[in-house]
């Protein structure tokens with residue numbers, strides 16, 4: 311059903327020429343659009359601004375303010391989109407994505423696929439992100455040598471519909487790589503997915519290799535079970551990356567791994583499960599973001615339901631894992647917040663979530679943070695203003711302000727009252743193109759679609 315819906319949506323937008331320009335080589339919509347907005351969330355202040363106008367020109371926001379005054383500044387032929395009964399937010403950002411992987415629990419479905427097949431998996435996930443309201447992702451590995459950079463370039467060249475991608479290309483890891491599932495990493499997968507490091511020279515070469523493959527960000531895995539990169543190797547990675555003007559996202563789960571990553575001066579720590587209070591204080595002082603990538607116990611049970619059914623003898627162990635998770639993760643987030651660490655949202659979704667699109671599954675990251683004690687507003691900030699800052703894209707995305715990309719979503723109800731409203735995004739505008747508008751489509755599409 312979903313596939314049919316997406317295919318239909320894509321067909322409609324493509325066939326009307328609305329998606330990527332009119333074939334004159336221009337990649338931005340020539341049509342100027344005026345949005346009439348009922349309530350616009352100012353994510354910086356947390357206030358709702360009522361009866362707003364948003365003027366969109368050449369894919370960017372040109373003017374925002376009271377509707378009547380923006381209307382006066384709009385050209386006469388501007389197309390009006392009526393969102394006067396909607397709640398409008400900036401497009402959302404996922405700082406920890408794996409577009410090229412769609413596992414079924416612990417069953418690895420993608421590493422055996424050909425490059426072309428994996429690209430199709432990624433294209434579908436990217437489209438599902440987009441229609442759910444996620445308009446920018448930082449893809450942190452598992453895309454082959456440079457699949458995410460190829461997809462990014464294809465989208466930017468408007469060959470396929472898509473979202474903003476910051477690509478990491480291959481992950482930097484200790485020798486042996488990082489297994490995605492319980493299986494050991496084969497030689498072939500090792501060469502395709504990882505740049506392994508056993509000294510500072512290799513660390514520098516690995517960063518240069520990723521950058522020359524088109525990386526916008528370096529993903530480094532600091533700890534894999536008992537293997538850890540050294541502080542010197544981490545420092546070499548950060549120095550080399552920052553010299554190339556790219557940021558460093560560090561997967562670190564252990565106390566020692568997070569400590570080394572923070573001391574080396576990475577830009578974000580992914581997971582940070584067992585970080586000490588001292589490390590959190592260092593992260594706060596250095597402005598290092600934490601990207602928690604958490605789920606609620608209920609989400610975990612959904613994700614692994616089929617897996618547990620396949621392996622009934624693992625059931626007890628799985629329940630124990632969920633119990634530990636539920637007792638440790640919220641406490642870890644609270645310790646980070648108490649130390650003053652800023653939080654950016656990242657899903658780490660690399661699996662199929664029953665009944666949800668990739669985008670909807672990824673947005674559960676916000677419900678998890680909410681359940682761990684962050685306010686709904688702070689969760690939305692984690693996926694907008696904070697995420698934009700972590701990516702270094704605060705001049706382009708994260709708020710609805712003049713000069714920024716016209717990346718806009720609309721909902722029916724107030725997400726500050728119920729964050730799960732984000733599961734029901736009704737309207738998506740990406741760079742000025744209407745990708746989704748359930749309100750008008752409901753009138754246009756026959757019932758049986």
Ligand SMILES: [Zn+2]
Nearest residue numbers: 406408450658
């Ligand atoms: Zn990950």
